[in-house]
Amino acid sequence: MPFGVDEAGKGPALGSMFAAAVHCEEPSVLPDGIRDSKRLSPERREELAATLRSDDRLAIGVAEITPARIDDPETDMNSLAVASHAEAIEGTVSDLERAGDANGTISGLCDACDTDAERFARRVADACSLEGVAVDARHGADDESPLVGAASIIAKVERDAHIATLSDEYGPIGSGYPGDSTTRAFLASYVDEHRELPPFARESWSTCEDVLAAAEQTGLEQF
Template sequence: MSTYQIGVDEAGKGPVLGPMVAAAVRAEEGDLPGEVGDSKQLTAATRESIAAKLRDAPGVEVGVGVVTTDEIDDPETDMNSLTVTAQVRALGDVAADGDHALVDAGDVSESRFARRVQADVADAGTDTAGGVAIDVTAEHGADEASRLVGAASVVAKVERDSRIDALDEEYDGDIGSGYPSDPTTREFLADYVDRHGELPACARASWATCEDVLAAAEQADLGAF
């Protein structure tokens, strides 16, 4: 049996659109689909197939934690803390006393990140299903080294992608991948600001990409006079 009962990872840390999503998968190694691996190395169709198998498998429990754009834009927090929050929310759905979780480290210090996740899961005063005593190990690149964390990375990516697809329909157009480097995403933001005079609600307003789009729109308005 695996040393770890739960694997945890997140998706959507860097995009300018949409939430960050974490997933926790509680399972024994033998219950994981054979094609499980790091989500970045798999096609979208393969990820969706794996995620469906994981949710349907009787020996597998899946938890999801979401951090909204409003939370990301809160000046009182930071992405390391929010990554802890997302992972803790996902763990709250599946963790049991005595479990040992392996999580993908969201901090330069693996040990510090592990301590923060473990403490928050144990804290019954959080807004998650806290109060569970578990051990947490954090490692950089855990999604590549561990099939359990790889399974969590797949679930997180599929859940995040489904939310981006929903936003695409909501805004009746192609919003792209949501990443700042995506020209389609940048064009969507610029066009939205041009038409509405403000950023869409799905945008992380505190991101430099959004600041650039707003500054460009302001310059264009000034140039019209």
């Protein structure tokens, strides 16, 4: 299992989803403390991500699924999770091929983003445009596999950096998740001021639809 794949940001109402793939021929070279990113502090995730990226024995691929892709009525989140995993794998394996390190079949493990792990693995393998990629998937793989845990850390750090960039431009937006009071307050304030959602909102999410509907109702009541 020389590569592991995981995603971050599947459920938020704001911002992109990211997937990462980490390839390593010998997982024992991974730094100590690798585990599911949700079990680590932001500071520790940053440290581990920097260590992973600085190790030339590793190949890392990252895929971004933007809000525009998420809002496309012709797709759904399960299909986009498949696409993000496949794109991250392609980025990783392509780097290996350019370096002349990839020969024959390359296999790996994904953290399953579907209730049916076998179906998810099959769909990711079918979505990969490269030959010779074998994919397995398991629920909880980010806890069980150091490589999937490493991918989880990279994906989460990418997602956090994305949110930090948006916050620098728009002010505090919170985590982007519907349950975050800062996120809800930001959405309500932005829509109240601009009469539309911010450009990085997932417009098809019920959280965003509800904020727009509330603003429209408030506007009607003022007349």
